[in-house]
Amino acid sequence: MNQLKCNKCSLEKASSEFRPWKNTPRGFSYSCRECLKKYDEGQRRVKGQRNRSRVVGDEKYCGICDKMIHISGFGKDKARKSGLTSRCLKCTKIQKQEWRAKNYTTIKNKARWDTIKKKYNLTEEQYNQMLIDQVGLCWMCDKQFNGQGWPFVDHCHQTNKIRGLAHNSCNIGVGVLGDTWEAVLHIANTMKKNAKS
Secondary structure, X not given: OOEEXXXXXXXXXXXXXXXXXXXXXXXXXXXXXXXXXXXXXXXXXHHHHHHHOOOEOOEEEEOOOOEEEEHHXXXXXXXXXXXXXXXXXXXXXXXXXXXXXXXXXXXXXXXXXXXXXXXXXXXXXXXXXXXXXXOOEOOOOOOEOOOOOOOXXXXXXXXXXXXXXXXHHHHHHHHHOOOOHHHHHHHHHHXXXXXXX
8 A cells, every 4th residue: 555645744654644646646645634634624614604694684793703793893894794803802902912022112102203204204214313413312402312312403492403312311401400501501500600619
């Protein structure tokens, strides 16, 4: 009896373990009877789920929690024949929460760059180039960024012109002083006088 290899389980079995198939060069199916049976059962299960996904009365099948649920528990989807989403609202919410938790860093970074683009009309590439041009130093105090958080974009509130990247504390300090050179110089001169006395 000839030994044939199954393409699914990769095991060598007797030809009697394969279905006769005249259309193949070897005269038998490429998958053994056991693997074909599993495949057929899987197809029947999928087909059954497709049938259950239709609305029956005022209930619809959710393929995630494997339950028949009242149609009020589904979202609207105009693209589908039933006009309802394939998953119930509860399962959709859980999946969204899981996705957000998994992709938290990506979402946070995207939100940051979207805000910078909207607020300052500055792209990620332009921001990174500014950081390179400043040699990784705050434009106000000439000190290195400590690596905790992102350098803040400092801009003039009167002209909206970007001045450079700064520490959060430096940026807030200038803002508290009214965002004017006069106020900064006045404080600097006052501190200088007090240091001498």
